Amino acid sequence: MNIPSPSSNNPSQPADVLIVGAGIVGLAHAAHAVANGLTVTIIDRDHRAAGASVRNFGHCCITAQSGELYELAQTSRKYWLEFAERAGFWAVESGAVVLARTQAELEVLRELSSAREPGQVELLTPEETRARLGAGHASAKEACDGGARQGVPVTGGSTSDGGAWPGLVGGAFLRDDLRVDPRTTVARLAEWLSRQPGVELHWNTSALGFNPQAEATTVHTSRGDFRAKQVFVCVGHDVDYLFPDLAAEHRIQRCALQMSLAAKPAGLELNPAVLTATSMLRYPAFTDMPAAAALRDEVQATQPGLLDIGANVMFTQRPDGSVILGDSHHYHLTADPFLDESVTAALNNDIEARIGLPLEIIQRWQGVYASSDVAPILVRDIQPGVTVVSVTSGVGMTLSFGLAHRNVSRLT
Secondary structure: OOOOOHHHOOOOOOEEEEEEOOOHHHHHHHHHHHHOOOOEEEEOOOOOOOOHHHOOOOEEOOOOOOHHHHHHHHHHHHHHHHHHHHHOOOEEOOOEEEEEOOHHHHHHHHHHHHHOOOOOEEEEOHHHHHHHOOOOOOOHHHHHHHHHHOOOOOOOOOOOOOOOOOOOOEEEEEOOOEEEOOOOHHHHHHHHHHOOOOEEEEOOOOEEEEEEOOOOEEEEEEOEEEEEEEEEEOOHHHHHHHOHHHHHHOOOEEEEEEEEEEOOOOOOOOOOEEEOHHHHOOOHHHHOOOOHHHHHHHHHHHOHHHHHOOOOOEEEEOOOOOEEEEOOOEEEOOOOOOOOHHHHHHHHHHHHHHHOOOOOEEEEEEEEEEEOOOOOEEEEEEEOOEEEEEEOEOOHHHHHHHHHHHHHHOOO
């Protein structure tokens, strides 16, 4: 990528917008600014995106939001698809499937389906659920035999219903959810933005301070000064690096996740994202339902270990067939980098049991995102012309383009 030098930013002609942070939230702000004909400078302290924007499921969880977040998510959905077409990154209207293995799980889905417009949350029989999931994969016995021949550890077992998505009593299809590839989306969006007229993108450039002046703010960086009429600081969980008092006021913590990647299981072709009971205990659209209390009691009685690790047992398949698995949640001001193998095993064993296939784990990593018990979003004018933006609820991918649209629209 051809990156201009800071000296090309003419001090006498400040950019309309400067973005600090080239993750998905920052780049979404840049994309909307470009679409509105504004000049844009983007800086990021790293050499490429390596944070929450590339460590997630690539699942835009539209349907499971409620209130303000739901409205932002629906706006975001529109612009995810629009900018995917413009920038050429992969995005599909895949929807999501929620698996139900007990009547308590199914009751939450029934209530949510009744609360939403017809067709948005479609209740499914076990057979319909398997059909939505592409349940034509090999039986568990065939997969286990194949895994043993290839030297793949086998921890899933055959079941009374043939091994394909065992134990289902039903499910639900969430029509509006999207999927993107977290490993490629941000890089392709950044590359597209760098080619647009009036855009400068500077990697390995750290913001050091902000000096508001009459017509523009000077941003002091590790590569010199830049000027812009409006600055958006989109640094995710690292708000405390630049504005520690604001981070303390908003009670921002780092939520550390344990996640894995499995090689493509033989015969498994998933289109939708897949959620489970623990997902229903973490997303507001589900927890708003009266039946959620009984579901929590049931999971506490039958799988307390999953609640202990803050599990959201879910998984998505990337375009290359590999499957992203996860995840757990632990909260810290500074996250320990060490992964607990028992946590990963608990998550992956549960996923294997749900699919009815063994999994070959090829990668493990720690995700980190901003979390706050004050509010799910932080948007604060910290000084004239400088706005801090952070999604503090783990749905940054989902809300990114909707939140950016709202913020940038106020400039034009």
